[in-house]
Amino acid sequence: MPRFAANLTMMFNEVPFSQRFKAAADAGFGAVEFLFPYDHPAESVAEWLQVAGVRPALFNMPPGDWAAGDRGYAALPGRQEDFRHTVNKAIDYARIIGTPFLHMMAGIADGTDAAAKRTYRDSLKFAADATAEIGVGLVIEPLNKRDMPGYFLDDFDRAADIIAELDHPNLKLQFDIYHRQIMHGDVLKGLEKMMPIIGHIQTASVPKRNEPGTGELNDARIFQVLDELGYGGYVGCEYRPTGDTVAGLGWMQAI
Ligand SMILES: O=C(O)[C@@H](O)C(=O)CO
Numbered sequence: 001m002p003r004f005a006a007n008l009t010m011m012f013n014e015v016p017f018s019q020r021f022k023a024a025a026d027a028g029f030g031a032v033e034f035l036f037p038y039d040h041p042a043e044s045v046a047e048w049l050q051v052a053g054v055r056p057a058l059f060n061m062p063p064g065d066w067a068a069g070d071r072g073y074a075a076l077p078g079r080q081e082d083f084r085h086t087v088n089k090a091i092d093y094a095r096i097i098g099t100p101f102l103h104m105m106a107g108i109a110d111g112t113d114a115a116a117k118r119t120y121r122d123s124l125k126f127a128a129d130a131t132a133e134i135g136v137g138l139v140i141e142p143l144n145k146r147d148m149p150g151y152f153l154d155d156f157d158r159a160a161d162i163i164a165e166l167d168h169p170n171l172k173l174q175f176d177i178y179h180r181q182i183m184h185g186d187v188l189k190g191l192e193k194m195m196p197i198i199g200h201i202q203t204a205s206v207p208k209r210n211e212p213g214t215g216e217l218n219d220a221r222i223f224q225v226l227d228e229l230g231y232g233g234y235v236g237c238e239y240r241p242t243g244d245t246v247a248g249l250g251w252m253q254a255i
């Protein structure tokens with residue numbers, strides 16, 4: 001069975017963010033991930049991790065003004081300076097918090113636009129170099145259009161092509177099983193084919209994004225295949241619990 005990381009942005013919302021680290025540890029998780037820690041000082045996040053005794057698995061670079069619709073600046077021509085600020089801020093946090101991976105969001109942009117494509121490649125190179133310098137891996141994640149309309153990186157094969165083209169040893173794919181199933185299906189073949197470039201995996205039921213084992217996929221079989229493929233990283237539990245987070249953790253015993 002893979003090692004699971006609790007996603008503290010979606011899970012343990014019964015308590016404030018600062019208390020979710022201990023809640024995850026008490027529920028048996030050895031690692032956690034979260035989207036954006038930037039409302040809190042990095043030192044506090046590092047302390048919450050340390051006191052709870054859980055490891056960080058992943059967090060995201062700042063996306064810009066989320067409420068205003070920003071979903072990252074990496075593919076946005078003309079926003080390169082803002083983009084570099086987000087990378088530098090994430091790196092400041094990663095130095096203090098420690099994390100094996102940072103996720104760089106692409107932004108809302110036309111995936112076929114030449115200028116957006118060029119800007120995204122330049123951004124990737126900049127971020128992959130900068131994160132390599134501090135020993136943190138960089139990941140990119142294709143997102144489905146239903147949840148993230150207009151998102152630049154909306155196709156797994158295109159993400160794989162971009163990674164191959166850039167050929168940077170520090171750049172990997174974040175394979176979110178939930179998004180994969182909605183966008184393309186063929187989850188097991190996708191995992192098998194892309195395993196050499198996968199840095200981080202996330203999971204949730206499809207279509208409701210609840211506990212694994214409650215949707216249209218055979219999640220138990222998928223986790224078995226991850227073992228068979230030799231995946232040694234974390235699987236982030238990026239799902240919205242149907243009810244109480246701890247009460248809903250029975251799926252882990254069932255698989
Ligand atoms: O799948 C997701 O939505 C997240 O992993 C993310 O980073 C963007 O919201």
Ligand SMILES: [Mg+2]
Pocket residue numbers: 141176202238
């Ligand atoms: Mg995800």
